[in-house]
Amino acid sequence: MALQDRIAELQVREERARAMGGEEKLARRKAQGVLDARERINYFLDEGSFIESGLLGVSSVVPEDRDHTPADGKIAGFGRVEGRPVGLVSNDFTVKGASSSLTNMKKISHVKRVATERGFPLVFFGESSGARMPDNMGSRGMGTLLGNDASQYVRHRETPWATAILGQCYGSSAWYACLSDFTVMRKGAVLAVASPVLASLAIGQHVEPEELGGWELHSKVTGLIDRVAETDEEALDLVRTYLSYLPSHHNEPPPCLAPDSADDEPAAAVTDILPENRRRGYDVRKIISAVVDKSSFFELKPRFGRTAVTGLARLNGATVGVVANNPMFKAGALDVPGCEKITRFLVMCDSFNIPIVLLVDTPGFVIGIEGERMKAPGKIMNFMTALQMCTVPKLSVIMRKSYGQAYLNMGGGRNSDEVAAWPTAEVSFMDPEYAVQVVTWGRDLPEAEVDAIKREMDRDNEVWGLAEIYAAQAVIAPDETRQYLTRMLEIHSMRRSGGVGQHRLAAWPTTF
Amino acid sequence: MATTEVASEVTGSVWKVELEEGDHVDEGSVIMILESMKMEIPVEAPVAGKLVDVRVSPGESVEEDQVVCVIQS
Known part of the structure; x- marks a missing residue:
């Protein structure tokens, strides 16, 4: 067979392959x-x-x-x-x-x-x-x-x-x-x-x-x-x-947009979004959007485990993974789907060298029979282990409430590389609303004395104690958050490994 | 003229209804406040327009995804 004939046959075969399952089936799809x-x-x-x-x-x-x-x-x-x-x-x-x-x-x-x-x-x-x-x-x-x-x-x-x-x-x-x-x-x-x-x-x-x-x-x-x-x-x-x-592979840092293409406006709106009243819910996604580069927040699993918000964003052009509690749902108390969502997200961030920002406002983990039946203690420990094994930079900002084990899971103490807190932060083992009932349980105390105990608890939970013992490395005004995080990401960038982490979670399961 | 149904995102009860039928709302206006898990959860207008139907009253229980009011824009 002549060369031209062979080339012609190649073309015929290619056309046949590109015709897929035939005109009729393709037309049906198009109609749909x-x-x-x-x-x-x-x-x-x-x-x-x-x-x-x-x-x-x-x-x-x-x-x-x-x-x-x-x-x-x-x-x-x-x-x-x-x-x-x-x-x-x-x-x-x-x-x-x-x-x-x-x-x-x-x-x-x-x-x-x-x-x-x-x-x-x-x-x-x-x-x-x-x-x-x-x-x-x-x-x-x-x-x-x-x-x-x-x-x-x-x-x-x-x-x-x-x-x-x-x-x-x-x-x-x-x-x-x-x-x-x-x-x-x-x-x-x-x-x-x-x-x-x-x-x-x-x-x-x-x-x-x-x-x-x-x-x-x-x-x-x-x-x-x-x-x-x-x-x-x-x-x-x-x-x-x-x-x-995302980076193309795990041995390079994520792409960074040129600084001039990133939005470097200060997060002026944060104080407008955060309610004065600690019992008032707000949608934390508005705060995230006010902190990261404009329009850069790309939320993952928005309908699932809504007590938590996870998503990718950019800070001054650089990719970050954001984990936040959302007080709009169950007061931001972390439930089993919320834990599963965060764990999977941490695995992805750790695998691809994406620094993690944790925005904290949670009264703790959801308690009760439903969570226990869904293996809540195991899910909480999966989440905790994942966070501790992450080798990418972890920056935690306590915005409002951070109570009990959730304080650890959301990066409190040495569970993140830096802990900053807003002046509105409150930290303890238990929310005073409940703690006062526990410590006065079975005692017939006058209401004034109970109120005094609660006031003292409220004072003890204020952010200043955390700052004085260096359990928070900084107390920042909410509107300084963007600037603080940008600066800290620069300080914590993984220079010794060219921006590449150890990927200790890379072979973790894909579903939790 | 488009109508937008506003649904509760949480299960809880109605604490306060801040606006009345006929009121103008901007995007983000707080229409009512629900109580759930001892928290006050605002129901905000997703679009600007006129509040034409308020379907719940203070003290009433609401379920997640229940339509609580309607906006015409």
């Missing part, structure tokens, strides 16, 4: 307003930066499938986001439901290995029906395909992983979503172990897909996703935004 797997890649990556890996791969298990499995249903390759390299797997649901088989598993494995060894993030566009049948059927099928990659589902957090759940995700695409550092879900998509059909067949449970694994369940109840998007495009934009805060 859903992007196809290649449109998603084109939208997500910097223009023209995609270089595909395995375009001509097809089924290598069932011979009859060879002509019907373009790219074997999973499009893989490399590209750039804001000029930085990423590895990418985009499931093509129009080809056998993007089910997993031998060729496409090799593609994922290759892209993952390259991303890890060469040091750049890996991004998954999840939409897959699970393991392909009959390919994985029978003892030979199982022995040949699944289980032959000892690193398939290991999460070492050497480079960031992000997932957009953009359709039905069962099996591997669900697993990769759960292993990712950031997961966004488009409304209408599903993340579950197995499909509603299988649930119906196996256990007779008739359930709607959304009920089984929709955005409301995962954003509010399980916390398995970080954000919700209305459209494919919004979901992909959120992945790009997330990656903008």
Whole structure:
């Protein structure tokens, strides 16, 4: 065959692969307003930066499938986001439901290995029906395909992983979503172990897909996703935004925007947001937004564990992770979902050299039977251990209340590198509202004496005691917070290791 | 003309209703204050407009996600 003929054949094969599952299926998706797997890649990556890996791969298990499995249903390759390299797997649901088989598993494995060894993030566009049948059927099928990659589902957090759940995700695409550092879900998509059909067949449970694994369940109840998007495009934009805060790999510090592009306005609004009355709730997200670079706060899991707020932000252009109590919910008392959310966030920050800022206003941990049944003591210790094992800089600011064990968990004492407190801070083992009842329990004291005890407790809890014994290294006015944190981040930057931490949490689980 | 339902973000009880039906609200105006976990939790207007429907009264219990008032803008 002449060279030109061979080149022509290459073009024919490439076109066939790029046609995906055919015009009819692609048209149906378009009518639903859903992007196809290649449109998603084109939208997500910097223009023209995609270089595909395995375009001509097809089924290598069932011979009859060879002509019907373009790219074997999973499009893989490399590209750039804001000029930085990423590895990418985009499931093509129009080809056998993007089910997993031998060729496409090799593609994922290759892209993952390259991303890890060469040091750049890996991004998954999840939409897959699970393991392909009959390919994985029978003892030979199982022995040949699944289980032959000892690193398939290991999460070492050497480079960031992000997932957009953009359709039905069962099996591997669900697993990769759960292993990712950031997961966004488009409304209408599903993340579950197995499909509603299988649930119906196996256990007779008739359930709607959304009920089984929709955005409301995962954003509010399980916390398995970080954000919700209305459209494919919004979901992909959120992945790009997330990656903008992260380093390409764990051996470099996160990117820092040029100082002139960061907003350096003082946090003048903080005192307007913090209520005078210690019993008045406020949304701590307003304080975060007033402290960090304007519009830089990128909240994670906003609907889950709302007693705590976690998110990425920038201070003078540099990435920080913010952990804060939110007095709007349960008075800011940390519950089990709040602990789980913070623990997972600390693991991510520690793995990718992101300094942590803790903004404290909590009366303690939620107590009571519900929390105990959800293993609250274990969750509190997971959170505590995670904080103590973090080797990135940790800066704690006590804004108002910091009581009991929560004082330690939110960075009090030597549990952060610097503790600053506002003049409004109050610290003790227990809120005086309750402490006065405990110490006068069973004693018939006159009301005036009880009031006097409480007043003394209030005085003892004031910030000045903390400052005098150097348990707080500084007392700062709320409006000085931004300036203080910026300066302290500079002082605590990890010069000896080039801004790189020890990543002692990198192999921690992904769900708590 | 758009209507915006304002829902309680917490379970608790209504302590004070600060504004009346017909009042103008700015974004962030405190419409009412709930009590939950011994804390005062403000319910703020998510948008500017006119308060057209206040559905709860002081002392009443409210559930998370319950619509407590409506704004027309």
